[in-house]
Amino acid sequence: MSRYEAIIVGSGPNGLAAAITLQQRGLSTLLIEGDQQIGGGMRTKELTLPGFKHDVCSAIHPMAMASPFFNSLPLGAHGLKxxxxxxxxxxxxxxxxxxxxxxxxxxxxxxxxxxxxxxxxxxxxxxxxxxxxxxxxxxxxxxxxxxxxxxxxxxxxxxxxxxxxxxxxxxxxxxxxxxxxxxxxxxxxxxxxxxxxxxxxxxxxxxxxxxPIGGSQAIANALLSYYQSLGGHLQTGSWVTDTASLPSYKLLILDLTPKQLLELKGLNFSAGYVRQLQRFRQxxxxxxxxxxxxxxxxxxxxxxxxxxxxxxxxxxxxxxxxxxxxxxxxxxxxxxxxxxxxxxxxxxxxxxxxxxxxxxxxxxxxxxxxxxxxxxxxxxxxxxxxxxxxxxxxxxxxxxxxxxNPNYVGGDINGGIMDVFQLYTRPVRSLTPYRTSMNNVYICSSSTPPGGGVHGMSGYHAAKTALADHYGINL
Missing domain, CATH: 3.90.660 (Polyamine Oxidase; Chain A, domain 2)
Structure with a gap:
């Protein structure tokens, strides 16, 4: 397709959650992943010897079971156990x-x-x-x-x-x-x-x-399977460095940290928003x-x-x-x-x-x-x-x-320190921190509430905000 209603960059739990939420409401969406393998912090690979499957990042998943968003999805029917x-x-x-x-x-x-x-x-x-x-x-x-x-x-x-x-x-x-x-x-x-x-x-x-049976990759695979069953599109092996390289879109949802937002070309953030991103603490x-x-x-x-x-x-x-x-x-x-x-x-x-x-x-x-x-x-x-x-x-x-995984800035797996100053006011001080200063660009990474963990809630809330802003859909 040459045009999508929404493009989501990053296929971690939050990127997948945002893509699913938008696709559930009938939007045409494209999920783009820089790596050949989807999942972000949910990948499983043979890192040591043949036959030994290691969770590269997340391994045990208390918040996956406790996530209101994940619990709303038929992931069991898509192979997750x-x-x-x-x-x-x-x-x-x-x-x-x-x-x-x-x-x-x-x-x-x-x-x-x-x-x-x-x-x-x-x-x-x-x-x-x-x-x-x-x-x-x-x-x-x-x-x-x-x-x-x-x-x-x-x-x-x-x-x-x-x-x-x-x-x-x-x-x-x-x-x-x-x-x-x-x-x-x-x-x-x-x-x-x-x-x-x-x-x-x-x-x-x-x-x-x-x-998860089979490794943390099983969570990513189940999310992707459900997303594609809804008609969602996936593109892997495509590192986005300039938004000008993307197909035409109405909404852009970024599963990226502030550091990456500041490095991404083609965005026209306000000076005030840029200053807030620059003050974000890892x-x-x-x-x-x-x-x-x-x-x-x-x-x-x-x-x-x-x-x-x-x-x-x-x-x-x-x-x-x-x-x-x-x-x-x-x-x-x-x-x-x-x-x-x-x-x-x-x-x-x-x-x-x-x-x-x-x-x-x-x-x-x-x-x-x-x-x-x-x-x-x-x-x-x-x-x-x-x-x-x-x-x-x-x-x-x-x-x-x-x-x-570029979201782990300096090895920070929480997408920024989650202290009292950045627990909810992340990455900026706003009651709707998923919005950027551009009215059609949103951030859905763990640098937004509720922060780190495999739960998909940041992606869900970013997509929910975009749906309300542009389509009048209130979830």
């Missing part, structure tokens, strides 16, 4: 104990012992009201449907994770809380860091932390390792093999110190490590009897430092003999992650 490990999260400590986030609230409360009721008072209201809260918190700032519910959530969510941690008496509960909050990729003393811990904990208690980067392994990881607490994600960082104090040091540009000897072994649940990931391993830690944005030794030492710390199981490894420095 999930497995749910016995535990959402395991958090071993040096003292020999392990804290667990179970797939339901009651078991988590019981396992936390003396801190069970404190955890319950914090998380139970979110589990009970998740569908309502999700519509309010997974999008731009709006007056909520039931404001008192959001106020109750917000009074706790706005607090630094360091404040909330003081509620807990046991090392296990405090450590579990630290690991959940550290998913926010910023110092745990920052305002709003309790929010990510509360949401991920509640979602785990409601849905578990699921593993967060920490990540250093990532994928392993081909001879066997399951020999955790000292064997139950860790049954957890979707294992948080390796020991106590609250140690994790908080690590995250703070990395945020301020320092290399740490004992980084907080997020580890998973998808092959323990999905037999398609590795040859018979063999396994994959996946891990990353937070590092200063753009850091050139190699953290292989530090990450493997952390795994070995809680799984003696782990190094003996390594058959091959593949590493990604932050710059290499950015080269692989």
């Amino acid at each position: 999930f497995l749910t490990p016995k535990y959402a999260v395991a958090h071993p400590l040096d003292n020999g104990t392990t804290a667990f986030l179970h797939n339901n609230l009651s078991d988590t409360i019981a396992a936390l012992g003396a801190d069970g009721q404190r955890y319950q008072s914090l998380i139970e209201p979110i589990v009970a009201d998740w569908e309502l809260l999700a519509r309010a918190i997974m999008g731009p700032l709006r007056f909520p449907e039931k404001p008192w519910k959001l106020v109750e959530f917000g009074l706790h969510a706005l607090q630094p994770a360091s404040w909330t941690a003081q509620r807990f008496q046991t090392d296990q509960a405090a450590a579990l809380w630290a690991g959940m909050a550290a998913h926010g990729i910023q110092p745990l003393s920052n305002w709003t860091t309790s929010a990510i811990a509360m949401v991920l904990s509640a979602v785990g208690n409601k849905y578990g932390w699921p593993v 967060g920490m980067g990540v250093f990532k390792i994928d392993w081909a392994l001879s066997e399951k990881t020999p955790f000292r607490d064997i139950r860790c093999q049954e957890a979707a994600t294992v948080h390796l960082g020991n106590t609250y104090a140690e994790i908080a110190a690590s995250e703070k040091a990395s945020h301020y540009g320092k290399k740490v000897d004992k980084p907080f490590v997020l580890f998973t072994q998808q092959s323990a649940f999905d037999k398609q990931r590795a040859p018979d009897g063999k396994h994959t391993g996946w891990a990353y830690c937070h590092v200063p944005n753009g850091s050139p430092e190699d953290y292989t030794e530090e990450i493997e030492a952390q795994v070995e710390r809680f799984a003696p003999g782990f190094r003996d199981t390594i058959l091959a490894r593949h590493t990604y420095l932050p710059a290499q992650l950015e080269a692989y």
